[in-house]
Amino acid sequence: MSMHPPHSSAIPDPAYDAETRQLEQTWASPPGFFAWFTHVNQTNIGMRFIVTGFVFFLLGVILALLMRWQLAVPENTVMGPELYNQIFSMHGITMMFLFAIPVMEGVAVYIIPLMLGTRDMTFPRLNAFGYWIYLIAGIMMYIALFLNIAPDAGWFSYPPLAGAAFSPGLGLDFYTTVITFMEISALVAAIELIATIFKCKVPGMSLNRMPIFVWSILVMSFMIVFALPPLVIASLMLALDRMAGMQFFTAASGDPVLWQHLFWFFGHPEVYIIFIPALGMISSIIITFTQRPIFGYIPIVLSIVSIGFIGFGLWVHHMFTAGLPQLGANFFTASSAMIAIPSGVQIFCWIATLWGSKPRMDTPMLYVMGFFLIFIIGGLSGVMVASVPFDMQAHDTYFVVAHFHYVLVGGALFPLIGGVHYWYPKFTGRMMSERLGKWTFWVTFIGFNLTFFPMHQLGLQGMPRRVYTYIDGLGWNQLNLFVSLSAVILALGFVMTLLNALISLKRGKSAGDNPWNADTLEWATSSPPPSYNFRHIRIVDSRYPLWSGTGGLEQNAVVHGIRSDRREILLTSILESHPEARQPLPGPSPWPFWLAVAVALTFAGMMLHLAIPLIGFLLCFAAITGWIWPRSGRAAA
């Protein structure tokens, strides 16, 4: 999985000079199994996030297929209600927590430093720490599933059902403790992305020249910083309710609705946390495949930023059936409608960019087109459920299942798969098969619509969601069978994408540095990028540096004087990107892994005994001390 330095060919290359060798040596990740736990380079960690995220995605798809198997015919006996509850809960937990956020972060961690023209991120070890936290959390959740003790109260785990009285056993204990520490992974990545975007832009890349994808990741990171802490503390509170007899969400003294508020104060921004990076990917792909500057750079950036704000004012529309005051519901209906404005501005800017161009209709662009259609349908059903009276009727039915799959799969997964096709040549040095890619797109697109569109109808006919079976004679049989068969087509589409990615790894056409003639800096280095990202750091003079009028980036001035005998990056000012200082970076380290183990022990240990967190706290302190302790006079950063 680790990316090897690309200059291993036997042909002597005149450019393979002493400094390049020095850079390779300085930035190399040590080989070997145990050394694998010490890697910190951003390309390594980013790729691990992406690959691990897609492994969890496939597990989530398998869980979805199991559910559709059970629901294919009425009163099916493939599984009982206990197992079904675990599976639908784990499907949601997997897709939201173990796939969507980490994979978006993974793409960001891999691509952002390359787009900014720097050699790594500001806190490489923190990156690695975030990955280990995420991996440990994901493995723990799936161990619980294989032991048949997975959480079974939905990915939202509403008390009192999720409380100790109605969900005894370890399932919800896993949920509360693992969710509490898993989100540390997203938080550290967000802080690090903000610091990197602020301080590591290449000279000349002032804020108004930053690629739109970078803007979208910046907004995503800010949203994570404000949206995830309430979830962390809420799941800790639920854990304490369950394990220490506390009463935050009990019906006796606390309030179950408080959980809903805290959960959705995270949960709604979460939708935008995975949607906004997808918007950035769409802009990147549209710019490249129309070979034009984007129409309305400033309106698009402002739209992304305002979505970031408005996204925090929508959470109650998940709770319209919880019996809240009407005035509050009105407010949240209005803000739900308001977010259509910045979303619309972006769509019109994209249409204007596409207008009259002859876009190259390769696979990434097809997925963007698929996004348009699916997301607009999801938006329309969103307008419907945003109105309280309709939502009262549809809330617990398959209509809502159809709606949010249209929004999430259309809004995030399609652009993401497009983005994977788009950046695959950069990740691997090879192109994915275009022919297979186009076929795959149509299978996925048709499979998706055949699976989820009929669910609108099922919902309107009153079929409740989250129920493991239904009785014969309600008129739902045919559509359910149809949906289950269509789900197989959709899954086939995902498997074809996976096969394409795997086969192209060996058999794909060689990509070269910039196969799409794209405009941003990640395409200005070899594919895959060397461990140090760029041999020369070149000053940028436009928003589209690789297309700039003077003959492309090759003609641009070079930044000299960044040391190559130790890991070092250039720090620049936030607004204008003037060089300010050089920053030495730490190399490979085992401490991020040990700290992740200690953190996991601290929180998951609560399940066994409430004294274990105390021991864990001390272990964490020991690991942090090991982490920051200076080695051989090097700076601790």
Next chain:
Amino acid sequence: MSVAHKTTPRTPHDIDVSQLPDYSFESRSPLWWGIVGLMTVEGTVVATLIASFFYLQGNHAVWPPSGTTPPDLMLPILSTFVLMLSMVPVYLTDRAFKRGNAKPLATLPILSIALALVFLGIKAYEYALHVDFRWDSHAYGSMVWLMIGFHSTHVIAVILKTLVVIILARQGYFTPDKRIAVTVNGLYWYFVAAAWIPLFMTIYLGSRIWNE
């Protein structure tokens, strides 16, 4: 691109950054942004706790629930004063270091640690002997104990962190170019102390104002 063009001649527009410092301070330093990010995250947790406290209060006719008296004011006012005082040595240490004097670093923060330990001692005494509710008595008890536990954990963490700084200082690690590590430790100390103020007002004043 780059590799093939190693021999690109220096153009007049090239820049040389080798003379720039390899350290940076305050908002120029990524570490400063990192600690600001951490404080924002934790500040959001504090805000969530306070919002939950008042949300739960709205569900109760009397708050704290009847039969429970809100904690006394004397001890917490004293301990708050002690905690605020603990910021002073941290500030003086940082200021001296900014002026090039690293000496106080090995000694002065010990005073802060001592004050923080007094704060924790008072808290332990108060909650062991002077409150008439437990964390599992009712939602009010749960909220108060969680806030106290959350904050005390942070006080312990910042004490341990500062101990590491003192030990490193005694080993002569902190040359002036490494000042940012001391500055961000100070910032975190201010944060932990300042976060106590809204928690104090919530626990001790928020438990009284709407019921009397």
